[in-house]
Amino acid sequence: MAALGRMALIGALVAVALAIGGFFALRFSQDGGDVATVEALRLGAYEGDVGALEWIAKDKGFFQKVGLDVTLVGFPSGNAAVNAMRAGQVEVATAADLVVAKRSFDEPDLRVIADICRYWNKGLIGRRDRGVVTPADLEGKRIGVPATSSAEHNLVVFLALQGLSTDQVTTVDLPPAKLVEAMATATIDAALVWEPHVLAIRRKLGDNAVTLMDGGTEAHLLLVSTEGWLATQGRVARKLLRAMVMAEDWVAQNPDEAKAYLTRRFALDPDHVEVLWPRMQLAVGLPQEILAAMDSEARWLAKSGNQTAMPDFSETVHSAALRAVKPSAVHVFTK
Amino acid sequence: MKIKTGFRRILIVWATGTVAAVLTFAQSQSALFENQRQNEHVERVFVEGTQLVQLTYEVLFYGEARAIEQWRQQFSEVDAAVHDFEDGVDPTLRGTLDALFRRFEQLRPVQERLTEIRALEPASPTLPILRSQLFQDAIKLQASLRELDAWSEATLRAADASSKRRQYLIFGLFAGFIAVYGAFVSGVFRTVILKPLTSLGQTIQDLRDGRRGRAMVRADDEIGTVCSVFNALLDEQEDARAELQAMAERFRNVFQQAAVGMSIMAPNGTWLEANQCLCDTLVVKRDEILMADWRAFTPTANHAEDAARIQAILAGKKNSDSWETRHTLRDGRILDVRVTMALARDGAGRPLYFVTVTEDVTERKRAADMLEEANRRLHEQAKALKRSNADLESYAWLASHDLREPLRMVTNYVAMIERRLGPDISDDMRDYIGFAIDGAKRMNALIQSLLEYARVGQAETDVEQVALASAIAECVHFLTPAITESHATVTVADDLPTVAGVRGDLVRLFQNLIGNALKYRAAGRDPLVAISARRTSPEFWTVSVADNGIGIDPQYRDRVFGIFQRLHARSEYEGTGIGLAVCKKIVERAGGDIWLDSIPGEGTTFHFTLPAPRN
Structure with a gap:
């Protein structure tokens, strides 16, 4: 009788052990069954504050955790990153919504995988010695701005709000770093660019700098790839997004550490990071408004470029990957 | 806790x-x-x-x-x-x-x-x-x-x-x-309450079933206290049971070994128990008693009285009764017995049984009868003796009184003969006449002393409370001439008591003793007499009369109290030798005793006891 009871007890323990093991095995296969397979990815990342999620995912090992061997290549602008992607240097790039809107005229296969940051980090600085003290003083002035960037569109909107148009100023296309030099050397009278270059210009000009705009219009930093790549690398895309979500969670749970990371990683002033932090939201998602924004930007681009054909963004947003990883973050109306 | x-x-x-x-x-x-x-x-x-x-x-x-x-x-x-x-x-x-x-x-x-x-x-x-x-x-x-x-x-x-x-x-x-x-x-709850209560219940059940048991005291709590009290009650009950058993045993022993017949009798008269003494008294075996009732051993003539007494007890008129009756033995002998009977009742007052003590008083009754006869005879003898004493005293009185008359005649006639003979009689004749007269006088004195001795106790005076100081004062008053003549000093203690006696006798007692002290004084020193008293027992005072006289040889300390006993020649000290005999008679009639201590040449102390007055 006692032996029978002992057998029953052992059997029950074995059954419980099997059940627990099976449960964890199932969880493992569901959450990261492909973790064991490490896949390589080259990611053209914006090397600045708003691109922090990519760098955090890399430095905190989240890419490794999801089975990705990511090679991060830093770029000063989204357009440069997409150019690199097109050049085959990277498979995925990060770029602002305007970059995608603008390039979609010629590159309909561009696909937005996710929005990883929305931000208001641009500034318009005028040179006091060049008579730029108020927005109205911009008329007739040389304004530097990186072409094919959110800053370019921001300038248009800013001027419109001042009752001006781009025809009433002279825009000078310069990459961000060059803009700083141009402002320092007075090659241009004003510049509209994003951080940290705005701060660099201020530092260069000192009291000679006049801030005409602080923050600017809203922009979104998007993870971008191509239709072709996504068709074959959907699993890598999901891994990428899973790692980005991990980075997002880490930032949410460790905001002070995240700010310290920004300060350290991008050589920023801590006080400046405190100013920037509320203007940038490091979150992975696919909001509906990026479609509206791109449409709006495309309309302006079409008009200013005298183009009649508008890009169709109905296929531009690739929501499947994010929907698989974090369905609650997908807010585009497209199913 | x-x-x-x-x-x-x-x-x-x-x-x-x-x-x-x-x-x-x-x-x-x-x-x-x-x-x-x-x-x-x-x-x-x-x-x-x-x-x-x-x-x-x-x-x-x-x-x-x-x-x-x-x-x-x-x-x-x-x-x-x-x-x-x-x-x-x-x-x-x-x-x-x-x-x-x-x-x-x-x-x-x-x-x-x-x-x-x-x-x-x-x-x-x-x-x-x-x-x-x-x-x-x-x-x-x-x-x-x-x-x-x-x-x-x-x-x-x-x-x-x-x-x-x-x-x-x-x-x-x-x-x-x-x-x-x-x-x-x-x-x-189970440990603190249920277990102890279950254990206590089991102990109670064991006790009900007749098994010995004690409640287990597990903790110092209320149930522990209850168990301790329960055990204490058990101990008390056990002690009481043992005591009851011992008491029952003692009573059984007392009952069985009592020197009187004891029995327990049902209200209907049948015997329930009888001890060995009763069996021996009635000369039957115990079983024979238990199969009968009281009438079987009682003569018919006594049935009515015995039954009436028993009925009176049953009716509650008396709790118990004791009377003498008789029992009949098998051999026909009749025993006189004293029966003492008490009725035990239950709490409701219903009769349970009689406890009877039967005492064989046949011998005692016979002895009482004999004693009564002896007393009667003694009483008659005492009356005869009293009459005889009275006659003797009367004879002594009459004899002494009547003897003095012829003695006076002898004296008178001898004196007349001497006067007739006149002065010419010879010296021898004169000496003979003087001897005759002197003898007659001494005889008169002896008769006077005898009469005095006989008078002691004859007076019809009741015993009274007499203050010794007063009696002594009266005595000293009578002896004042002699005291003065002899230059004597009489000292009386201040704390002399009051005693029970006849005042006249006591005055005479002190008069004789002080008189003796004066008479037998030592030459060359004035007499000293000291009177004192002390309580020597609850009933008696001891009075001492001490003098500094010539003293008495110890070998005569008893003799001096005899009638007409003299230690000295008449030529040395006058007297008849009746004084201390009178003292002895006075003291003894008062219920006391008299004795003396003396050192010859230094003095004598007479001690006598007198009864203290009763309340």
């Missing part, structure tokens, strides 16, 4: 647990309510913001003045609602709110500029840009509102789920606490 204290602590712990659960639950609900308040605010922002977005579209597409005015009012509403968010807002909402603030703030300048340019420069190339931007801003604001709403719903769901989880956790913990605590209390 006392059970009451223990269970009070259990209740306190239980109440503490319950209060903690209730407080935790309340705190949990409080967090939910706080979350709900925040979500209500979010809801307000969402509603107001959505209306602003709708008005933005109206302004954007049509630009009606009414729409613009409403837009401005609504903007103020939203502005107030948005800025009502406190600093301590949920951190997860911070990003959404930051976006909302920025998008909301960007809305107004674009709208105002659009409205302005519409009015002033309807064909301005910036108009489409502003319209596009306003559209974008409106969409983005709406997106922020959706985010806000989604966050609200999500947090509400999370809060609700969290609240439910907390409630489940609280209820689970509380249920677990209740279960564990209940098990603990149950265990304590």
Whole structure:
């Protein structure tokens, strides 16, 4: 009788052990069954504050955790990153919504995988010695701005709000770093660019700098790839997004550490990071408004470029990957 | 620890647990309510913001003045609602709110500029840009509102789920606490109360079944106290039982070994028990007594009286009775017996049995009869003796009185013969006559002394309380001439008592003793007489009369109290030798005793005892 009871007890323990093991095995296969397979990815990342999620995912090992061997290549602008992607240097790039809107005229296969940051980090600085003290003083002035960037569109909107148009100023296309030099050397009278270059210009000009705009219009930093790549690398895309979500969670749970990371990683002033932090939201998602924004930007681009054909963004947003990883973050109306 | 204290602590712990659960639950609900308040605010922002977005579209597409005015009012509403968010807002909402603030703030300048340019420069190339931007801003604001709403719903769901989880956790913990605590209390209840009570019950059952047992005292609590008291009661009961048994044994022994016949008799007269002495008295075996009733051993003539006495006891007229009756033996002999009978009754007063003591008084009665006869004879002898004594005393009186008459005649006639013979008689004749007269005088003195001795106790005077000091004073008054003549000193102690006696006898007693002291004084020194007294027993005083006379040789200390006993020649000291005999008779008739201590040549002390007066 006692032996029978002992057998029953052992059997029950074995059954419980099997059940627990099976449960964890199932969880493992569901959450990261492909973790064991490490896949390589080259990611053209914006090397600045708003691109922090990519760098955090890399430095905190989240890419490794999801089975990705990511090679991060830093770029000063989204357009440069997409150019690199097109050049085959990277498979995925990060770029602002305007970059995608603008390039979609010629590159309909561009696909937005996710929005990883929305931000208001641009500034318009005028040179006091060049008579730029108020927005109205911009008329007739040389304004530097990186072409094919959110800053370019921001300038248009800013001027419109001042009752001006781009025809009433002279825009000078310069990459961000060059803009700083141009402002320092007075090659241009004003510049509209994003951080940290705005701060660099201020530092260069000192009291000679006049801030005409602080923050600017809203922009979104998007993870971008191509239709072709996504068709074959959907699993890598999901891994990428899973790692980005991990980075997002880490930032949410460790905001002070995240700010310290920004300060350290991008050589920023801590006080400046405190100013920037509320203007940038490091979150992975696919909001509906990026479609509206791109449409709006495309309309302006079409008009200013005298183009009649508008890009169709109905296929531009690739929501499947994010929907698989974090369905609650997908807010585009497209199913 | 006392059970009451223990269970009070259990209740306190239980109440503490319950209060903690209730407080935790309340705190949990409080967090939910706080979350709900925040979500209500979010809801307000969402509603107001959505209306602003709708008005933005109206302004954007049509630009009606009414729409613009409403837009401005609504903007103020939203502005107030948005800025009502406190600093301590949920951190997860911070990003959404930051976006909302920025998008909301960007809305107004674009709208105002659009409205302005519409009015002033309807064909301005910036108009489409502003319209596009306003559209974008409106969409983005709406997106922020959706985010806000989604966050609200999500947090509400999370809060609700969290609240439910907390409630489940609280209820689970509380249920677990209740279960564990209940098990603990149950265990304590079982250990502290049930087990001891079961053990006590088993002990009681054992006692009922006749087995010996004691309650187990497990702890120093109320039940332990009950068990201890129960054991003490058991001990007392056992002691009482043993005492009762011993007492029963003693009574049985007393009953069986009593020197008198003892029996227990039923109210109907049959014997229930009889001791050996009764069996021996009646010369029957015990069983034979127990098969009979009292009438079987009582002569018929005594039945009526015995039955009446028994009935009187049964009727409650007496509790017990004792009387003499007779028993008949098998051999026909009749015994005189004294029967003492008492009736035992139960609590309701119903008769139970008689306890009877039967004493064979045949011999005693015979002895009493003989004693009575002897007393009667003694009494008669005493009467005869008294008569004889009286006659003797009377004879002595008469003899002494009558003897003096012829003696006087002899004396008188001898004196007459001497006078007739005149002075010419010869000297021898004169000496003979003198001897005759002197002898007659001595004989008269002897008769006088004998008469005096006989008179002691003859007076019909009752015994009274006599103050010795008074009696001595009277005596000294009589002896004053002799005391003066002899230069004697008589000292009397101050604390002389009052005694029981005949005053005249006592005066004579002291008169004889003091007189002797004066008479037998030593040559060359004045007589000293000292009288004192002391209590030597509750009934008697001892009086001492000491002198400094010639003393008495110890060998004569008893002889001196005899009648006519003299230690000296008449030529040395006059007297008849009756004085101390009279003293002895006076003292002894008073119930006392007399004796002396003496040192010849130094003095004599007479001691005598006299009875103290009775109350």
